[in-house]
Amino acid sequence: MQGIAAGARSGGAAKDYGPPVRTDVPARLDRLPWSRWHWRIVIGLGTVWILDGLEVTIVGNIAGRLAEPGSGIAISTAQVTTTAAALYVAGACVGALFFGRLTDRLGRKKLFMITLAVYLAATAVTAFSWTAWFFFICRFLTGFGIGGEYAAINSAIDELIPARVRGRIDLIINGSFWIGAAVGAFASIALLDTALFATDVGWRLAFGIGVVLGLVILLVRRHVPESPRWLLTHGRAAEADRLVAEAERTVEREAGKTLDKPGESIVIQPRGAISFLAIARTVTRDYPRRTVLGLALFVGQAFLYNAVTFGYAVILTTFFDVPEGHTGYYFAVIAIGNFLGPLLLGHLFDSVGRKPMIAGTYIGSGVLLFGTAYLFQQGSLDAVSMTACWTAVLFLASAGASAAYLTVSEIFPLETRALCIAFFYAVGTALGGITGPLLFNGLVGSGVPGDTTLAFCIGASLMALAGLVEAFIGVRAERRSLESLARPLSAVSQEERTGTPA
Structure with a gap:
């Protein structure tokens, strides 16, 4: 790494942090073989989605217990499933945007420690909690922290994981949400058993599971490094070089051989934080097709998941006479199918490619949900076969939905990465988590099979449409460096360095 003569254009309103620097840090990161160093990153950062799945599932399953006399809190089931759920979603949207901006300004590591602490x-x-209003505040703040995690974690992971395996790792990490969902489903069955725990104790212990697991993750996360790519853009090139050199020495000791030489270098003009206006202009003016793509993918998966998962318990109890205490077993099966999708299909997103796999999983899950809607309307399904259909739908949909996060973290410049993830997450979550429940609650809860069929068809249509958008304007990002997919705003071209055409 070496300095370049000063005089390159700084551009924008961001502050320059010294002269331009030529660096091969991104290429060195991408050519690293998989090692314990990468496992530490995956465990420290990726396991937080298990917490999110645990959190959402447990709260959904304890709603009835919280409303019972003697629970220790004056709240109704409707308040838990509507008001508290909406506040959790609102907190996640606000937290994603708030912490997403700070992640781009202050660094990945600082923020993924703060968001987990929140x-x-x-x-x-x-x-x-002892009253409804206090429970509502806590749910908003919990969502506030989780929303920030999505922006900080996805940006850090994609900037640290080698390009050749970035797809499968990102998909599996985002899909691990469903491990937490399965654990939460089984844990809630035991914790809500009044033969084991009192009415006002079991639901409180359920929240303690997330705290214990989160503390373990926090200890591991302390050893995860800052993103060297982020350091480069903030005038800390020497620190970035040192972090990558440490990783290289660790990998060489583990592999017992010298690493290959890295690929091409890049010239960076350290600029610090980019203004919000500059970020908005870059995304909308320079990447309008990619913006449409990100919105389509996030909105499609948000509505599909609400069409299937929001009313799953109501459907089972209303149409198939499944006892309320047994719906958790069916949900656990669905959760396992959700995780197996990214786990088994993830490697194809790096080998077959992003466009065919994302388009295929989106369109395929939409087609399967249309088929499920038809069979349901005809009265051809029971609780077991309906669960089997949902599992098949979500096996594909989960891989596609995880790829939505991967897509928006890959196709925009480094300086905008966390905020772009936050923006698309917030839009998708708001539409799916607020508009979706309002729409599907009325349809699924009516008890009329035709209304539930309509809910399925809406989710299937939006998912299939998003898949078509991917097929037409998707980006072939497999095995490509982040810098080749979207030129960093801090990158300096030959023309800018010399004043002559490149």
Whole structure:
């Protein structure tokens, strides 16, 4: 790494942090073989989605218990499933945007420590709720922390994981949400058993599970490095070089051989934080097709998941006479199918490619949901076969939905990455988590088979449409460096360095 003569154009309103620097840090990161160094990153950062799945599932399953006399909190089931759920979603949207901006300004590591601390504190305090308003505040703050995690974690992971395996790793990590969902489904069955725990104790202990797991993750996360790519754009090139050199020495000792030489270098003009206006202009003016793509993918998966999962318990109890206490077993099966999708299909997103796999999983899940809607309307399904259909739909949909996060973290410049993830997450979550429940609650809860069929068809249509958008304007990002997919705003071209055409 070496300095380049000063005089390159700084551009924008961001502050320059010294002269341009030529660096091969991104290429060195991408050519690293998989090692314990990468496992530490995956465990420290990726396991947080298990917490999110655990959190959402447990709260959904304890709603009835919270409303019972003697629970220790004056709240109704409707308040838990509507008001508290909406506040959790609102908190996640606000947290994603708030922390997403700070992640691009202050760094990945600082923010993924802060967001996890916010989540842990809010979850721990929730266990001591005694009234509805306090429970609502805690749910908003818990969502606030989780929303920030999505922006900080996805940006850090994609900037640290080698390009050749970035797709499968990102998909599996985002899909691990469903491990937490399955654990939460089984844990809630035991914790809500009044033969084991009192009515006002079991639901409080349920929140303690997330706190304990989160503390373990926090200890591991302390050893995860800052993103060297982020350091480069903030005038800390020497620190970025040192972090990558440490990783290289670790990998060489583990592999017992010298690493290959890295690929091409890039010239960076350290600029620090980019203004929000510059980011908005870059995304909308320079990448309008990619913006449409990101919105289509996030909105499609958000509505599909609400069409299937929001009313799953109501459908089972209303149409198939499944006892309320047994719906958790069916949900656990669905959760396992959701995780197996990214786990088994993830490697194809790096080998077959992003466009065919994303388009295929989106369109395929939409077609399967149309088929499920038809069979349901004809009265051809029971609780077991309906669960089997949902599992097949979500096996594909989960891989596609995880790829939505991967897509928006790959196809925009480094300086905008966290905020772009936050923006698309917030839009998709708001539409799916607020508009979706309002729409599907009325359809599924009516008890009329035709209304539930309509809910399925809406989710299937939006998913299939998003798949078509991917097929036409998707980006072939497999095995490509982040810098080749979207030129960093801090990158300096030959023309800018010399004043002559490149």
